Amino acid sequence: MIASNYHIESYAHIRDNAVSLNGKNLFSSEETDFPTFIKAGYKSLEIDHSKFFKMDNLSKLAFIAAETLLKEEAEKNIALVLSNQASSLDTDRKYQASIADPENSYPSPAVFVYTLPNICLGEISIKQGLYSENAFFVFDAFNPEALYDYSNSLLHSEKAEKVLCGWANFDDGKYDAFLYVVAKNGTFVHSVEEITRLYQVK
Amino acid sequence: MRKAYLSYNNIVSSYGFDSISAISQIKNEVSGLALIKDEKIIPQPFYSSMLHAPSLEKEYSKLDSRVKHTRLEKMLLVSLNAIIKASKIPLTDRVGLIISTTKGNIDVLETENPFSEERAYLSVLGKTIKEFFGFKKEAIVLSNACVSGILGVAVAKRFINQGTYDHVFVIGGDLVTRFILSGFNSFQALSDEPCRPYCKTRTGINIGEVAASVLVTKDEKLWVDESVEVIGEASCNDANHISGPSRTGEGLYRSIESAMQQANMTSEDIDYISAHGTATSFNDEMEAIALNRIGLQNTPLNSLKGYFGHTLGASGLLETIIGMHSLHQNTLFASLGFQELGVSKPLNIIEKTEEKDINTFLKTASGFGGCNTAVLFKKVSDL
Numbered sequence: 001m002i003a004s005n006y007h008i009e010s011y012a013h014i015r016d017n018a019v020s021l022n023g024k025n026l027f028s029s030e031e032t033d034f035p036t037f038i039k040a041g042y043k044s045l046e047i048d049h050s051k052f053f054k055m056d057n058l059s060k061l062a063f064i065a066a067e068t069l070l071k072e073e074a075e076k077n078i079a080l081v082l083s084n085q086a087s088s089l090d091t092d093r094k095y096q097a098s099i100a101d102p103e104n105s106y107p108s109p110a111v112f113v114y115t116l117p118n119i120c121l122g123e124i125s126i127k128q129g130l131y132s133e134n135a136f137f138v139f140d141a142f143n144p145e146a147l148y149d150y151s152n153s154l155l156h157s158e159k160a161e162k163v164l165c166g167w168a169n170f171d172d173g174k175y176d177a178f179l180y181v182v183a184k185n186g187t188f189v190h191s192v193e194e195i196t197r198l199y200q201v202k
Numbered sequence: 203m204r205k206a207y208l209s210y211n212n213i214v215s216s217y218g219f220d221s222i223s224a225i226s227q228i229k230n231e232v233s234g235l236a237l238i239k240d241e242k243i244i245p246q247p248f249y250s251s252m253l254h255a256p257s258l259e260k261e262y263s264k265l266d267s268r269v270k271h272t273r274l275e276k277m278l279l280v281s282l283n284a285i286i287k288a289s290k291i292p293l294t295d296r297v298g299l300i301i302s303t304t305k306g307n308i309d310v311l312e313t314e315n316p317f318s319e320e321r322a323y324l325s326v327l328g329k330t331i332k333e334f335f336g337f338k339k340e341a342i343v344l345s346n347a348c349v350s351g352i353l354g355v356a357v358a359k360r361f362i363n364q365g366t367y368d369h370v371f372v373i374g375g376d377l378v379t380r381f382i383l384s385g386f387n388s389f390q391a392l393s394d395e396p397c398r399p400y401c402k403t404r405t406g407i408n409i410g411e412v413a414a415s416v417l418v419t420k421d422e423k424l425w426v427d428e429s430v431e432v433i434g435e436a437s438c439n440d441a442n443h444i445s446g447p448s449r450t451g452e453g454l455y456r457s458i459e460s461a462m463q464q465a466n467m468t469s470e471d472i473d474y475i476s477a478h479g480t481a482t483s484f485n486d487e488m489e490a491i492a493l494n495r496i497g498l499q500n501t502p503l504n505s506l507k508g509y510f511g512h513t514l515g516a517s518g519l520l521e522t523i524i525g526m527h528s529l530h531q532n533t534l535f536a537s538l539g540f541q542e543l544g545v546s547k548p549l550n551i552i553e554k555t556e557e558k559d560i561n562t563f564l565k566t567a568s569g570f571g572g573c574n575t576a577v578l579f580k581k582v583s584d585l
Contacts, residue, residue: 080439087306087324087345092381096311099384102241112385113445113570116304118346122571125439131456134439134573135353138324138343146342153360159436159460 006155007186009162011198012068014038014061014177019045021068022187023201034175038064045071049127054110055120056091057175058084062120062168063127065177069164070128078181079133079160080121081150086171087138088117120168133159142167142178144195151182152190167199206359206432207582208416209424210285211523214277215412215510216251219261220284225527227509231536231555234509235396235408244383249396251410251510252378253277267334272307272317275330277413278375285415286335289424291369295338298367301328302344302354302374304515309379331373339367345515348478348569349437350374351414352518355565356435356577358418368420374516375413382409382514389445391482397512399479399505399537400486400551402544407480410511414520422582428530430579433562434465440572447484447568451492454568457576458496461564465578469497472578473560474534476525478567479505480512481539485568490545498564504552508538518567518575525563529581534558 013020018028019041027044031037038060042052047067055063062082070078091114099105113119118136125134133154137146151163166179178199188194216234217224227234234251262276265283278301291297306327310317320326328341344354351374358370376382386392386409393406417424418432438456440448448454462468475498477489493499506521513520528535536555543549561581568574 085323085325089322092305092308092322093311095385096308096381099380100313102245105384107384107388109385109388109445112388115381115385116345116347116570118569118571118573119444120571121346122439122444122573125441125572126443129441131438131441131452133437134346134571135344135357135437136346138328138345140325140329140340143340146340149361149364149366150357153364157360157363157464 006152006182006184006190008188008190008194008198009181009183009186010069011180012065013201014065014175019064019068026068034173055123056114058088058090058117058168058170059114059120059123061170061175061177063123065168065179066124066164069179069181075161076130077132077161078130079154079163080124081135081147081163081165082121082168083137083139083143083147084117084167084169085138085140086169088115090170091115142199144192148192148195155182203363204365204420206362206418206420207425208430208432208526209419209426210289211416211526212281212284213412213414213520213523214281216253219280221523221527225524228524228535229533229555231538233396233538235511243380244387248383248392249408250378253411272310272321274307274375274377278331278373279334281413281415282371282373285417286371289417293335293337296368297337298339298361298370299332299337299341300344300354300358300370300372301331301341302350302372302515302519304345304347304350304376305382308381309377347571347573348514349518349567349573349575350515351520352522352565352567352575352577353437354519355418355432355522356437356575359432359435362418362420370418371415372418372519373413373415374519376411376514376516378409378411393481396539397481397507398539398541399481399507400543400545400549401540402542404481404486404544406482408511410513412510412513412516412520414516414523416519416523425582428526429582430526430529431582432577433580434461434578436460437573437575440574442572444572445570447488451488451495453572453574454489454492454566455495457574458564458566461576461578467578472498472501472562472564474528474563475501475503476521476563476565477503477505479507481507487545490547490549493549494547499548500550502534502550502552504535504537518565522565525565525579529560529563532557532559534560
């Protein structure tokens with residue numbers, strides 16, 4: 001295996017009604033309903049991007065986590081490598097409900113387009129102006145080994161200068177996001193152990 | 203850096219249950235598309251290439267499975283079984299599994315479907331395939347819209363370069379369902395005739411279904427006659443729109459440029475392009491712009507959608523396998539359905555199947571979310 005000399009620059013969590021950056025709380029609320037919570041988070045973080053309101057839950061989750069990390073970022077060659085367990089099932093169920101009854105079927109292109117998990121990568125790319133590498137993986141649980149190897153590969157082959165990497169899962173009202181930036185320099189060692197430790201930070 | 207080669211391959215499609223069944227019909231310019239009337243899918247008749255259900259059952263029964271599988275799982279298992287058996291590779295922890303799909307078992311969300319909703323999780327699909335064959339490592343499911351299939355090849359190559367795996371089995375598959383057809387229909391993207399990529403009178407896409415699989419390996423000893431080396435790859439976003447392609451073909455242009463740079467090739471070194479060509483107005487136009495920007499307007503090009511329709515998460519992998527056989531047979535396959543150029547920039551569309559010495563090819567795909575992928579391949583016999 002090719003050894004990694006890369007580092008984790010920063011990381012962000014969105015879970016338990018709170019948005020945090022490098023373990024420091026940026027926004028939290030008593031609100032347990034995700035759409036209401038994330039909208040308040042969007043306002044509190046002073047993001048100006050009207051497309052946000054059209055996004056599905058998964059895209060909103062990944063978008064805010066990415067925004068937290070990339071707000072001050074100048075580098076544009078940042079690969080996006082996200083993963084989750086439920087793919088786009090939250091929106092899939094919504095779309096299926098809209099077409100289930102043949103007598104009363106009302107398929108909407110605005111819903112259908114979000115029945116792909118990689119749409120959130122497109123949303124992040126549009127906001128940040130990133131013409132970079134994209135991949136969306138689905139695993140049974142958070143898989144630091146696969147993310148570690150794949151981001152090393154992208155940096156090593158000079159496909160990207162940095163990698164925005166991690167987990168964004170939305171299923172049945174429950175959500176969990178952990179995104180981090182891998183780069184040449186940074187505060188934390190880029191290793192499977194360190195990724196696992198940072199994932200678990202409360 | 204370790205090299206990565208494509209080796210054993212299989213196509214489960216309306217043509218049959220191996221790659222050669224499909225290739226021999228394509229060579230004769232026979233389309234796999236047929237007019238389907240199934241009001242449970244959509245009210246109006248539509249063109250598609252769908253698997254013959256009794257034939258699939260017959261092939262699946264040979265696997266002697268003790269657990270019940272969904273239709274998609276049966277397709278994937280039959281296809282993957284063929285290449286695992288042929289390669290004779292023991293499934294150690296050095297062997298990876300990548301599954302490329304956009305919607306997996308999405309049909310289990312239909313009320314009349316007998317399988318539990320849990321089967322709709324792509325992670326459960328990954329586990330089902332992994333456990334059936336006894337892979338040691340967790341399946342990597344790749345769900346990246348319509349580039350999933352070709353991106354699966356690129357990701358496998360990267361894992362081999364990186365030393366994560368010695369061999370990776372890549373399989374792609376998606377179904378023709380009410381979910382998918384109603385969605386594309388809501389975009390008014392479906393054609394009511396067999397699709398005609400790049401043609402002036404094209405009227406949109408057909409959706410088809412296949413399962414396709416390939417072994418990506420570091421091992422020269424595992425080469426087959428049609429083996430190719432993966433020599434460059436990239437996947438760049440348009441950063442423009444989530445459901446419409448970029449007007450400048452930005453992501454596709456950058457993907458091809460990056461793949462060529464990695465392969466140390468110029469546009470003159472590419473003998474053939476297996477393009478995406480969905481036959482929607484916007485997609486084909488975007489591709490023409492991107493290919494002209496990079497100087498590939500004179501390179502022979504086809505879209506294989508006129509044979510299978512758009513097979514979604516499998517399409518890039520399916521079309522890569524056909525490209526391997528195209529190189530091996532030194533034959534350029536006709537871009538079926540094409541009559542007269544209908545994009546604003548020149549393209550060299552292959553109008554008639556013809557023999558030609560070809561050693562390299564470029565496979566491209568583009569999809570929702572602004573994603574694009576380009577991969578370059580070279581015949582191994584010429585290394």
